[in-house]
Amino acid sequence: MTDYDVLRVFCGPSGGYGNELGVVREGSVLPERSDRQELAAKLGFSETVFVDDPERGVIDIYTPTRRLPFAGHPCVGTAWLLDVPELVTPAGVVGVRLDGEFSWIEARAEWAPPHTLRRYASAAEVDALEVPPPGERSETGVPSDEVRGLYAWAWEDEAAGRVRARAFPGRAGGTEEDEATGAAALLLTDQLGRALNITQGRGSQILTAPQPHGWVEVGGRVFLER
Structure with missing residues (x-):
């Protein structure tokens, strides 16, 4: 099985709840989209992220059934995990800032x-x-x-x-x-x-x-x- 981290994103004030997110830090182990989609379906999280370049923040996001150009909780969680100033998604460059206990992204509604x-x-x-x-x-x-x-x-x-x-x-x-x-x-x-x-x-x-x-x-x- 491919190694992956599991995060909880958007947790409540006491640290509970949040939405689970799978993150494959070494995206190069599954370079093909079909293999990524298969793993995302197998893991069953609402989204799974594959990191293609941890220094530049290049990521690829999948639900169990399809690839997404952008998604909110995967970007917030991955930004916190990688601690980078921005993420590069197919939709565009997502701004990132970490502020105390909160991790923030900046994106566009479209x-x-x-x-x-x-x-x-x-x-x-x-x-x-x-x-x-x-x-x-x-x-x-x-x-x-x-x-x-x-x-x-x-x-x-x-x-x-x-x-x-x-x-x-x-x-x-x-x-x-x-x-x-x-x-x-x-x-x-x-x-x-x-x-x-x-x-x-x-x-x-x-x-x-x-x-x-x-x-x-x-x-x-x-x-x-x-």
């Missing part, structure tokens, strides 16, 4: 995989949602095979920018519910145009902040699981 952002009236309504069947995880009118996740959210405290959210990957997603979704948080921040403090899943925390010229910062805590 790089993020599409999500349906659906607002609910209260956090309690979001908490009460059942996981929808794969073909029903996006708005009516979107084809059932569309690779689009549903991001359900509500204000917990609008004045303070506190949001409650849950994410359900689209038909091609590898999990029934995503514990912490940086790309969707990026899209929501771009849409609302303000900094957010998001509690997602069982208790993960994602921080965001809009930046000039269409950029958005996404940050959170990262822990090495194994």
Whole structure:
């Protein structure tokens, strides 16, 4: 089996929760995309990262079913692991900064995989949602095979920018519910145009902040699981 690290990204204040991420530091051991896709499917994480150049931060991201040009929690986790000033993804160069217990990336909303952002009236309504069947995880009118996740959210405290959210990957997603979704948080921040403090899943925390010229910062805590 190829060696890989397991991180938890966007952990809560006590260090719990977070979304697991697999990182293959020596991407050269699996240079072919088909082999990378096979390993990502076998590992079963929502995303697996292959590092092609640890000094320059060149990375390649896969879900269990497809390759992604960019994804939020893989970039935050890998940035923390490699401790580099930037990451190079197929979508573009992702800025990185480490600030105390938080690791931050800076990216653009158009790089993020599409999500349906659906607002609910209260956090309690979001908490009460059942996981929808794969073909029903996006708005009516979107084809059932569309690779689009549903991001359900509500204000917990609008004045303070506190949001409650849950994410359900689209038909091609590898999990029934995503514990912490940086790309969707990026899209929501771009849409609302303000900094957010998001509690997602069982208790993960994602921080965001809009930046000039269409950029958005996404940050959170990262822990090495194994």
